[in-house]
Amino acid sequence: MNRARLSLRFRVSAAFGLGLLVVVSVLSAATWHLATGYLLNQRQQSADRHSRINARLVDNEVRTQTDGLGELLSGLTSGPNSTILVSLPGGWHTAGRPVRPEALPSGLLSRARPGAPAHDRFTADGVPVLAVAQPLATATGFYVELHPLLGLERTFRNLRLILVAGTLACGLFGVALGAWAARRALRPLAAFTETAARIARGDMRARLPEQAGPDLAPLAETFNSTADALEQRVRRDARFAADVSHELRSPLTTMTTVAEVLERRRDAMPAPAQKALQLLLAELHRFRGMVLDLLEIAAVDQADNGEERELVDLGPLVRSGVASSPAPHPTLDLAPEPLLVAADRRRLDRVLANLLDNAARYGGGAVRVAAHARNGVVRLEVDDAGEGVPAELRERIFERFSRGLHAGRRDPDSGTGLGLAIVADHVYRHDGRVWAEARPGGGARSSWNSPKRAADAVLSRLPDRAARPGNCRCRVRS
Amino acid sequence: MTVRVLLVEDDALISEALSLALADQGCMVTQAACGEDALSMLDSVSVDVVLLDLMLPGMDGLAVCRELRVRGDLPVIVITARADSQDVIAGLEAGADDYVTKPLVAGELAARVRALLRRAAPVRRCCLQVGDLLLSTHDETVSRNGSPIRLTRTEFRLLAELAAAEGEVVTREQLLHRIWGRDYFGGTRLLDVHIRRLRRKVEPDPDCPHLVLTVRGIGYRAKPQQ
Numbered sequence: 001m002n003r004a005r006l007s008l009r010f011r012v013s014a015a016f017g018l019g020l021l022v023v024v025s026v027l028s029a030a031t032w033h034l035a036t037g038y039l040l041n042q043r044q045q046s047a048d049r050h051s052r053i054n055a056r057l058v059d060n061e062v063r064t065q066t067d068g069l070g071e072l073l074s075g076l077t078s079g080p081n082s083t084i085l086v087s088l089p090g091g092w093h094t095a096g097r098p099v100r101p102e103a104l105p106s107g108l109l110s111r112a113r114p115g116a117p118a119h120d121r122f123t124a125d126g127v128p129v130l131a132v133a134q135p136l137a138t139a140t141g142f143y144v145e146l147h148p149l150l151g152l153e154r155t156f157r158n159l160r161l162i163l164v165a166g167t168l169a170c171g172l173f174g175v176a177l178g179a180w181a182a183r184r185a186l187r188p189l190a191a192f193t194e195t196a197a198r199i200a201r202g203d204m205r206a207r208l209p210e211q212a213g214p215d216l217a218p219l220a221e222t223f224n225s226t227a228d229a230l231e232q233r234v235r236r237d238a239r240f241a242a243d244v245s246h247e248l249r250s251p252l253t254t255m256t257t258v259a260e261v262l263e264r265r266r267d268a269m270p271a272p273a274q275k276a277l278q279l280l281l282a283e284l285h286r287f288r289g290m291v292l293d294l295l296e297i298a299a300v301d302q303a304d305n306g307e308e309r310e311l312v313d314l315g316p317l318v319r320s321g322v323a324s325s326p327a328p329h330p331t332l333d334l335a336p337e338p339l340l341v342a343a344d345r346r347r348l349d350r351v352l353a354n355l356l357d358n359a360a361r362y363g364g365g366a367v368r369v370a371a372h373a374r375n376g377v378v379r380l381e382v383d384d385a386g387e388g389v390p391a392e393l394r395e396r397i398f399e400r401f402s403r404g405l406h407a408g409r410r411d412p413d414s415g416t417g418l419g420l421a422i423v424a425d426h427v428y429r430h431d432g433r434v435w436a437e438a439r440p441g442g443g444a445r446s447s448w449n450s451p452k453r454a455a456d457a458v459l460s461r462l463p464d465r466a467a468r469p470g471n472c473r474c475r476v477r478s
Numbered sequence: 479m480t481v482r483v484l485l486v487e488d489d490a491l492i493s494e495a496l497s498l499a500l501a502d503q504g505c506m507v508t509q510a511a512c513g514e515d516a517l518s519m520l521d522s523v524s525v526d527v528v529l530l531d532l533m534l535p536g537m538d539g540l541a542v543c544r545e546l547r548v549r550g551d552l553p554v555i556v557i558t559a560r561a562d563s564q565d566v567i568a569g570l571e572a573g574a575d576d577y578v579t580k581p582l583v584a585g586e587l588a589a590r591v592r593a594l595l596r597r598a599a600p601v602r603r604c605c606l607q608v609g610d611l612l613l614s615t616h617d618e619t620v621s622r623n624g625s626p627i628r629l630t631r632t633e634f635r636l637l638a639e640l641a642a643a644e645g646e647v648v649t650r651e652q653l654l655h656r657i658w659g660r661d662y663f664g665g666t667r668l669l670d671v672h673i674r675r676l677r678r679k680v681e682p683d684p685d686c687p688h689l690v691l692t693v694r695g696i697g698y699r700a701k702p703q704q
Binding site: 257260312 | 489491492494495496498499502580581582583584585649650651661666667694695696
């Protein structure tokens with residue numbers, strides 16, 4: 001289970017490292033065996049030649065029976081670490097570095113045959129030696145020579161060090177190679193992730209760049225065609241809503257027009273007809289508002305070609321918007337300097353109007369409208385002194401047909417449930433952010449942040465209902 | 479005064495209902511179901527204003543609008559699909575004086591018609607001047623160095639409002655209210671396109687205006703007299 005959680009990159013690295021380690025270990029072991037075997041063999045052969053000649057000299061000496069055996073043996077030793085032992089019926093004769101005959105490996109002498117010397121490697125008093133034993137030809141006895149292997153051992157040690165270090169280094173290199181290869185292979189996935197996230201955020205036009213590699217090309221192709229299908233689907237749905245709204249306009253025009261004619265004759269009607277007409281008119285009014293809002297949203301869903309953008313000064317726009325609003329006029333808190341945003345003026349008007357309308361409808365009317373620029377962002381705030389928006393509804397109120405606490409309420413004054421959704425759509429289209437928050441001192445505030453020119457923001461405060469009764473503020477931020 | 483209206487609308491139900499409602503508001507309505515009918519009717523019937531649906535079978539509403547402009551400066555109100563669509567701009571560019579959007583309200587439409595037919599701004603002087611343009615308010619004509627420039631009534635009223643302010647700024651709201659009887663909302667394109675149309679007719683270089691000047695974020699002003 002842990003393995004499943006390990007990242008692919010880690011697993012690829014580990015596989016590369018282990019694989020390389022195994023391969024290089026096998027190679028190193030083979031190298032070790034071949035090299036040491038060869039070197040030992042060479043050493044043994046030279047030791048054999050050496051010992052054969054020496055044994056013959058000892059044989060001659062023993063045959064002539066002179067007393068120079070000890071001297072001869074001393075002369076035959078080839079270095080301070082070499083030892084010669086000769087076993088004669090009279091006992092052992094040794095020369096060179098003193099080694100007791102008992103230290104010789106058991107079985108060495110018994111294996112020695114004339115013409116076929118016996119060999120053995122062992123450590124005699126701390127010195128690695130190669131023992132060569134052969135029987136003497138003239139007497140019952142053996143000639144044993146211990147050749148020191150200090151140099152050979154040193155070579156072996158170095159070789160071992162190099163092989164082990166090399167193997168480990170190769171393992172590490174394998175890990176690094178695996179990490180690099182995995183990162184390189186996974187790099188396109190980062191682009192995939194980013195693109196998928198953009199689509200999830202609502203950017204239906206996000207697509208993957210075409211992949212040159214044959215491995216990822218099919219994935220990118222599939223991804224892009226899926227995104228195409230999704231975009232078409234979303235557009236088709238949006239177009240359907242737009243088409244329905246468009247189709248509703250004609251009958252609605254006829255109905256409202258005829259209802260107006262009736263209304264002008266209201267006084268001539270009996271009371272029940274008057275009441276019925278009143279209901280009809282109220283419903284038609286709501287219906288018309290809803291169709292207009294739906295058309296507005298349908299327009300938002302269509303691609304923005306940016307043609308409608310112009311530099312708009314938010315100050316005068318707010319002043320005009322507030323002055324044109326039927327609600328009681330709130331306090332204006334506007335920055336003295338021009339607040340220029342690149343925006344579609346009509347949409348900005350609509351944002352402000354809807355925020356003011358929302359404040360009037362649910363928050364007792366806007367009490368303060370502010371517009372300021374801060375850190376390259378223009379912020380518009382609309383405050384009301386109503387009961388505020390509960391924290392858990394502050395995001396939902398910007399969804400279509402969501403009416404916060406007033407869901408389910410239907411009377412002549414209730415809204416269509418689309419006003420704040422239109423605000424959110426327009427603000428989103430201007431790369432802004434809109435949010436609701438509790439207003440310090442009570443009521444709700446909605447604020448809208450919008451990039452100023454290229455990177456500023458406008459923000460409007462919208463009245464909104466918040467958690468503490470009588471003390472909240474709603475902010476719509478774009 | 480009875481206003482004579484030519485209603486060009488292909489939807490028979492809407493046409494009937496609007497005729498009924500406009501008649502109720504004191505208008506005399508003549509109905510036409512397509513552009514060709516409307517244009518031929520105008521030869522025999524005299525009307526004060528044309529209500530023109532842009533979506534017509536056969537001859538396109540925009541083409542009808544342009545043809546009306548070629549014939550004269552009969553006020554035209556177009557009925558467009560949407561307030562924000564290119565329809566509004568296209569209709570105004572084609573020469574319409576105002577627009578209404580579906581679903582429309584007859585009372586509002588009647589108000590549009592009345593605003594359009596109102597006399598030009600309270601006349602303080604019979605002659606106004608902007609740069610080298612001479613405006614005569616009693617017959618609503620403009621001339622430059624003696625040669626007349628053809629403006630529609632709405633264009634003339636716009637220019638006259640600016641000229642009457644003698645170089646002072648006239649806000650967008652004031653212009654929208656005085657000329658179209660509209661409040662601030664929804665009038666943006668209306669004013670922008672009319673200013674553009676006006677500049678094309680009176681400015682030597684419309685891209686670099688020096689007679690009708692923009693005061694960004696506030697409104698417009700005419701070139702002050704020396």
